[in-house]
Amino acid sequence: MISDPLMPESKKYAKSNEKVINPEQCLEKLSKILPEIDKTKLLAELKSNKSFVWVKRDLLPKEQEAILNLAMPGYVGRDLVGLAGLERSYDKFLTNSDSDLAQPDQLKKPLELSIDVRLQYILNEEMNRTSEEFRAIGAVGIIVNPNNGEILAMVSKPDFNPHYPSSAKPEELFNMASLGIYEMGSVFKTLTMAVGFDTDAIAMNDAYDISYMKVGSFNIKDYHPRHGWHSVPEIFLHSSNIGVSQIMLEIGKSDFKKYLKKLGLLDQLKIELPERGTPLFPPDKRWSDLTSVVMSYGYGISISPLHFIQAVLPVVNGGTLYDLTLIKRQDERLAGTRIFSEKTSKQMSELFRFVVKEGTGRRADVKGYLVGGKTGTAEKLTADGHGKRRYLKNSRMSSFLGLLPASNPQYVIFIMFDEPKGTKESFGFATAGWTAAPTVGRVLERMVSLYGIEPVEKGEEL
Template structure:
């Protein structure tokens, strides 16, 4: 029997293990491909990490772009300014200033809006222009308060930073602002003694990097902060009491020329000098010139006596007004009779004073005022010093009016300095805001009148307090000498009867003055309706109050042993 075809064509059975070999080969092929994939993945990851590592190494080796913070005087130190007793008047304090790196500011509008929540006065357009640039550094606000810095930090704005700078701080605020002056935003002196210190070499030290906080000694000034406070306080009260538009005063050491205190109102706070450049806030004591009125009679009388052409016993006819070149000279409160020299002084007679000036003559009159420093720019440390004005050509009418304080405009400080020379034995000593000994003062002093004339003037000063217009300045125990001045101001080209510039000179002790006080009130009004607003009413009490409060601080001992009447003991 034949086998079926199908069976006949069937493939022979596989040997044992043959199918397993086929499966194992497939597995090996698949495993090889997997290993390749792993190797490739590892290679890719290694490449990525290698690139990252290389970039990190590169960034580590490349210097980061430097933000050019200005290395200017903004960070330069200044020496402390201290008074004669070591009290700090001006010092440096640390403060934070806000800057931005515009290239790192992502959203300018949002940044400015956030900053305005802390700095509401931040100018939007100006800030936008600064931030919308490719600059690496821009200032946004200098000299922030600690609270402002903290609040800005809390905003978390990227691209902003702070730099610690030095800021000038004045503990007394406006008390001595016109003496101390100002610094600008970069801590450079721009006015007053601050500017003077820069001009003496501080600016050069700062430029050389030698002005460190540990290398600068304090600069001592001549002023006494206690007396400065008294003067400032009394001027504020008098200005308010008489509704004056301005006031000023100086306390001057008559033996050394040291300025113990000086103030001019209105003033400003040097810690926030936003109004320092306003016209009415200038330093009237050195930078303003005024006609001083009857206080000039001190100089005319001194001149006449020192010339030898007039003596204390001489008399001048003040019965009628004096007419010169179409001008009529009258007395404010005329006595209508012949007056002696002391009477001319205490009654402040324009007629009598003009006749004494006429005895000396025009050339002698001008020479005397020039000799005592009235016609020249006063030489002192403060940069803000005005030059006096005088007629281009002196005629007789000029000499006459100048004799009683009209026609020459000068500064209050140099008027006080010249007055001190009339009272201290005749020595003209330039004023200073730095400490000076009496020996140093005598070395530079100029003898402008004789000691005998000075003794006579001291007698007249005391006599005016006892019998004349200075009675309201009397301070028991301090033997005050005085001279008043009530000058009419020029309004629309003419002298006004209702607008006055009142001046007042006081010395103490009058028999041998240690100090001179000079105070001014600009356009004072009567304290009460019906009262006068002359210098004897407005300025005399002001000077008396200053002496009453300042004399003990200055170490002047009260003396109640003087006779009640002024005694002329050294004038023959």
């Protein structure tokens, strides 16, 4: 038997005494393809009463093809069936067995991915660096072209060596980007602010008192409490839960929910991956003003990182939502869905730049370029031994959403770290400003060199 380490154990063997009719002839053919095999030993085993015999494990592709072409009974190789990811979704296409392909010229057509392996390497390397420094237990990173939805790079940590999939641990096989669903925390305020502008619930020069807020019996609190009146840009800059909650009440729960639906945040993602998480959110009968307020700053709704970055696309690209894809779209005429106005998108670009220039995203800035972004730090929810759920202040997800250039985004990047720990150099902090933001900055700095992106003119700003 020629082994396939990905096959179930029941399929890894051939019954030699039932199917190998002429051992000598079979051995002669096999030895020409696998000259290193012990012919004497193998012949003895083929003639024995053994039900199963190993011939060689882990064939090279050319060896596999040659043996399959022999068409000998009793011998099987790798089954070539995709087990996960794109290989599973496009298995019939890649093996020319897709009955939906009506045109002959579609057969044997290569499947061109949108992934840039150079960018994938950069993203992976910089995420590894931060994960090791802050001892994160996991991480996810995604880079997308906001103008067509192509995913240029996608990394999920911990990962495994694809050459040895059988040795991967369960947590290494889990795709955080598409299958994991999380409360996003403050990066979600990006969507709330965009809805506020688009519904005319707020204007750039509006101001709110963020000293104190209570909805029913629930106190809304800020991570860094501030007092007095603050403008809409200042609320976004300081990531005020109280300010965003007031904006949410101006929008109204009905309109807010409609936008979440249009942005695809209440449904499973449409993407070429079988591993897809389903969003979690309250049912209609429990969707109250308080529910919407909590959602407005990133709690009470759990989505995948791919859900989030797809919803961000119309916020930054002029207002059009495109489905994310891992397949190249260079020849397609895209027909996206209009979600936001161009004015809303322009206003949000100004806020993104403000956060990087003046706020918690400063460590993501790249000298000579207009980087925009938003930090997010979400406490993780857990259940104690009695089933009571609570948030852990020292167990968090730290994330950063970045765009380049902020004036006309061509690249959107989202990086999130799972349970990073503070260091001496970070003064014990492991929030997004210390972890995800600088990681995004390093990735963008290498990207401008990779793609030859010209810096902005001196003095140019939004």
